[in-house]
Amino acid sequence: MSALRLKKGTSSKSAYNLRDPHAEGLESHTLAVIVDNEAGVLARVIGLFSGRGYNIDSLTVAEIDHLGHQSRITIVTTGTPAVIEQIKAQLGRIVPVHEVHDLTVEGRAVERELALLKVAGTGEKRVEALRLADIFRANVVDSTLESFTFEITGTPEKIDAFAELMRPLGLSEIARTGVAALPRSDMSTDG
Amino acid sequence: MTRQMTGAKMVVQALKDQGVDVVFGYPGGAVLPIYDEIFLQNDIRHVLVRHEQGAVHAAEGYARSTGKPGVVLVTSGPGATNAVTGLTDALLDSIPVVVLTGQVPTFMIGTDGFQEADTVGITRPCTKHNWLVKDTDALGDIIHQAFHVATTGRPGPVLIDIPKDVQFATGTYTPRTKARTARYKPRLKGDTAAITALVERMESAERPIFYTGGGVINSGPQASQLLRELVGATGFPITSTLMGLGAYPASGREWIGMLGMHGLYEANMAMHDCDLMIAIGARFDDRITGRVDAFSPGSFKAHVDIDPSSINKVIHVDIPITGDVAHVLEDLLRIWKARGRKVNKEALAHWWEQIEKWRAVDCLAYRASDSTIKPQHAIQRLEALSKGLDRYITTEVGQHQMWAAQFMGFEEPNRLMTSGGLGTMGYGLPASVGVQMAHPEATVINVAGEASFQMNMQEMATAVQFRLPIKQFILNNERLGMVRQWQDLLHGGRYSQSWSESLPDFVKLAEAFGCKGRAVSDPAELDEAIREMLDHDGPFILDVLVERHENCYPMIPSGAPHNEMLMGDDSTEGAIGSSGATLV
Numbered sequence A: 001m002s003a004l005r006l007k008k009g010t011s012s013k014s015a016y017n018l019r020d021p022h023a024e025g026l027e028s029h030t031l032a033v034i035v036d037n038e039a040g041v042l043a044r045v046i047g048l049f050s051g052r053g054y055n056i057d058s059l060t061v062a063e064i065d066h067l068g069h070q071s072r073i074t075i076v077t078t079g080t081p082a083v084i085e086q087i088k089a090q091l092g093r094i095v096p097v098h099e100v101h102d103l104t105v106e107g108r109a110v111e112r113e114l115a116l117l118k119v120a121g122t123g124e125k126r127v128e129a130l131r132l133a134d135i136f137r138a139n140v141v142d143s144t145l146e147s148f149t150f151e152i153t154g155t156p157e158k159i160d161a162f163a164e165l166m167r168p169l170g171l172s173e174i175a176r177t178g179v180a181a182l183p184r185s186d187m188s189t190d191g
Numbered sequence B: 001m002t003r004q005m006t007g008a009k010m011v012v013q014a015l016k017d018q019g020v021d022v023v024f025g026y027p028g029g030a031v032l033p034i035y036d037e038i039f040l041q042n043d044i045r046h047v048l049v050r051h052e053q054g055a056v057h058a059a060e061g062y063a064r065s066t067g068k069p070g071v072v073l074v075t076s077g078p079g080a081t082n083a084v085t086g087l088t089d090a091l092l093d094s095i096p097v098v099v100l101t102g103q104v105p106t107f108m109i110g111t112d113g114f115q116e117a118d119t120v121g122i123t124r125p126c127t128k129h130n131w132l133v134k135d136t137d138a139l140g141d142i143i144h145q146a147f148h149v150a151t152t153g154r155p156g157p158v159l160i161d162i163p164k165d166v167q168f169a170t171g172t173y174t175p176r177t178k179a180r181t182a183r184y185k186p187r188l189k190g191d192t193a194a195i196t197a198l199v200e201r202m203e204s205a206e207r208p209i210f211y212t213g214g215g216v217i218n219s220g221p222q223a224s225q226l227l228r229e230l231v232g233a234t235g236f237p238i239t240s241t242l243m244g245l246g247a248y249p250a251s252g253r254e255w256i257g258m259l260g261m262h263g264l265y266e267a268n269m270a271m272h273d274c275d276l277m278i279a280i281g282a283r284f285d286d287r288i289t290g291r292v293d294a295f296s297p298g299s300f301k302a303h304v305d306i307d308p309s310s311i312n313k314v315i316h317v318d319i320p321i322t323g324d325v326a327h328v329l330e331d332l333l334r335i336w337k338a339r340g341r342k343v344n345k346e347a348l349a350h351w352w353e354q355i356e357k358w359r360a361v362d363c364l365a366y367r368a369s370d371s372t373i374k375p376q377h378a379i380q381r382l383e384a385l386s387k388g389l390d391r392y393i394t395t396e397v398g399q400h401q402m403w404a405a406q407f408m409g410f411e412e413p414n415r416l417m418t419s420g421g422l423g424t425m426g427y428g429l430p431a432s433v434g435v436q437m438a439h440p441e442a443t444v445i446n447v448a449g450e451a452s453f454q455m456n457m458q459e460m461a462t463a464v465q466f467r468l469p470i471k472q473f474i475l476n477n478e479r480l481g482m483v484r485q486w487q488d489l490l491h492g493g494r495y496s497q498s499w500s501e502s503l504p505d506f507v508k509l510a511e512a513f514g515c516k517g518r519a520v521s522d523p524a525e526l527d528e529a530i531r532e533m534l535d536h537d538g539p540f541i542l543d544v545l546v547e548r549h550e551n552c553y554p555m556i557p558s559g560a561p562h563n564e565m566l567m568g569d570d571s572t573e574g575a576i577g578s579s580g581a582t583l584v
């Protein structure tokens, strides 16, 4: 099955939605959760979201400190301000969870996602795809005479925009990593 | 002492190091090595239940009545799945329970082996935390961590799944003092600025109320002591949830009774009309609030809770205070005293006048009868005749449970064991087994319904085997009374499946279990029957045949605001609107 069953205009939101993501007063928050890297910890976090009916728009997880056995889970979620507060409090209750940071309220965060896009086409379309990739600073990581696979890094919105442009040019498959995020340092410049 | 030992021995060693004196359990293939170690020692008593659900409820009864964690040992697969209801019950009522389950050997996990179940997967949402132990060297550390997690912060059930090869293998035991428990450390002290802000409000409040819950009891005897001092010194009225009964004595001057769906009129009205609500270790459950948008609309609210997720979950509060009840109350008292022990005396006197008017409604009144035993009357007589005893009450779930809460007075914490959050029929009998194990000399009474009693009645055999003189006080209305009551209110009196048909003869049942039973239906014989039950030196089933179609009032119909209660003589027709009908 193609991974491209998304309707035109659908954004990257909603990896897992139980509440109406279009309801009034909803906010999107990016949470960074530092956990003990032990068996089942991801299941606990996901089980919390499904069990209590919270949304997951994006979730990434990887070990960040091998010796300290710690992993970082980055979750993008939507909810009313009260629900967002509940989500943070509920995450904080999980025994192997050490820290919960709301990057959206703790100040601006750098958010990046990586995506791989396969675009099949020939002639003009192929040239146009390459030209746009250049503008978006997407790299070609695999190519055949009929297709390119691009690698692009950026904000989820940038990836949405790139995918949207590739669609008429033969976008056939897309894989996205979900968001990784860090708070900005006080004096940092946008980069 | 050598620290090298088998995993099975480690389990018993760790339990001893934790001061465990009794384990409730049931053996099976995947826990045989641990049972062998149990056989080889005499420090820990093992109570053989008749169903694993009973083991967990017994452990809950033990825990709730002692403040110490209850311990359960069961086998893999069906043993573990049978424990799930008890775990969920303990989670919702914040009861510290440590459940040890056997598991198929590590090399068979994932093969659908005999009696294999994904126990940590199944119990992840119904435990505070759980562990699958894959290495014998880790076992000691994990058991000590488990006790720490179960009893620290907001208490709750934990589970340790131990594969059989881990039990047989030899490893290094981590003693209690070396266990890595420091990582889980909930905050105990409340924020001083927030506590001071609350004190300021207390000084001027015109219509204050304390709304307390099970968190006070879980915080320990110190918390109840401080609460009594605070209530006595301020003269503020106090109400409590079902789970908090006894933290403040029912005979206390400021006590205005239990609140909530079947709470007292004066308690719910005072909650609705107060101008300062001080919630302590209570979580604004839907049984308390009624319709949320109409809940105590004019009050300023403070909330003390050790679990930050309980704060602002259901009801928005103005002063959130995260911390342990005893710690916060100590600071609160100190600050209030230091600022001159001020209260708004004049306004308080008016407030009490209003409360007395509500009290005069006499919301618990019911029509007495000389021909049939009224369930309320039966509880009143039980209360009167057992009051002076060293008494512990457990209950099942249903009308009888609410009547027990309404008509019995609890003077001390840890004296009422009941399934509040989950509402588990079948809780009370095994819980009474656990309570009696912890308090061999006390009078332990399970106030039961005939339907709930049948859910775990096999545990009578446990009581007989271990010579536990538990008293089963069955209010037998031959109905699933609470269900029937809701069908009255909501379904036009169509009593679908709410009749207890083909009931056993409870007297013969008692005899079949090897204990004593008696039935009573004549109000004139009730006292004598209760006395016989209380005086009997052994387990006893008293089958009290009561009025069959009595409803339990007052009642906040679901979906209604908490100040719109149904009283005994009200018509019940149309009391629940269409939006309320979808609520539980």
Ligand SMILES: Cc1ncc(C[n+]2csc(CCOP(=O)(O)OP(=O)(O)O)c2C)c(N)n1
Binding pocket: B396, B397, B398, B399, B400, B401, B423, B424, B425, B426, B448, B449, B450, B451, B452, B453, B475, B477, B479, B480, B481, B482, B483
């Ligand atoms: C395990 C379980 N199943 C079903 C229910 C739903 N339920 C609540 S009260 C009740 C009837 C209880 O009957 P009984 O024990 O005789 O008590 P009564 O209400 O008659 O006093 C039922 C079926 C429940 N609470 N628990």
Ligand SMILES: [Mg+2]
Binding pocket: B398, B449, B450, B451, B475, B476, B477, B478, B479, B480, B481
């Ligand atoms: Mg009944």
